[in-house]
């Protein structure tokens with residue numbers, strides 16, 4: 351399982367249940383990476399999508415104790431059901447796609463994290479754990495900086511040297 355996220359200089363990921371930046375190059379990277387695979391998200395992240403609908407061409411799993419049915423997605427009512435769905439129903443690679451609560455819950459089980467670093471500060475109210483401060487995680491590679499919609503971004507891969515197996 352992997353996580354995929356974009357962060358600002360403070361590891362901020364969102365504000366007011368939406369993203370802080372429009373990053374076409376990162377959106378393309380996200381779509382190319384996750385299409386044909388499984389995405390795992392929390393209920394708030396699902397709500398933040400256009401129309402509150404799951405993503406196309408991916409198996410969507412939503413973690414929520416309150417949502418009953420979501421057309422086009424599997425709903426896991428707790429982490430045990432989520433792990434069962436991942437083992438029994440996932441397709442291709444499993445990507446954790448947010449938000450803050452779900453990243454924090456599943457980070458120990460991720461073998462790597464694809465982090466798009468945005469060279470900006472976005473006044474966030476939701477954050478990803480600072481991987482540079484977690485000794486399990488090391489930055490394995492970082493792309494050259496590129497400009498998208500006025501923002502300098504680079505793509506980094508962090509690997510987890512102490513991955514927890516799924517229960």
Ligand SMILES: NC(=O)c1ccc[n+]([C@@H]2O[C@H](COP(=O)([O-])OP(=O)(O)OC[C@H]3O[C@@H](n4cnc5c(N)ncnc54)[C@H](OP(=O)(O)O)[C@@H]3O)[C@@H](O)[C@H]2O)c1
Nearest residue numbers: 355356364367368392393394395414415448449450451452
């Ligand atoms: N920068 C990025 O790459 C990125 C990516 C994704 C999201 N985001 C941002 O992240 C922010 C949202 O983060 P968030 O932490 O508020 O929301 P979230 O993680 O998307 O969703 C939280 C919800 O998920 C459900 N949940 C979480 N853990 C659960 C568990 N163990 N069992 C059952 N349900 C569980 C709960 O829903 P119920 O209340 O229904 O039980 C909880 O309220 C937004 O600003 C969004 O734009 C940023």
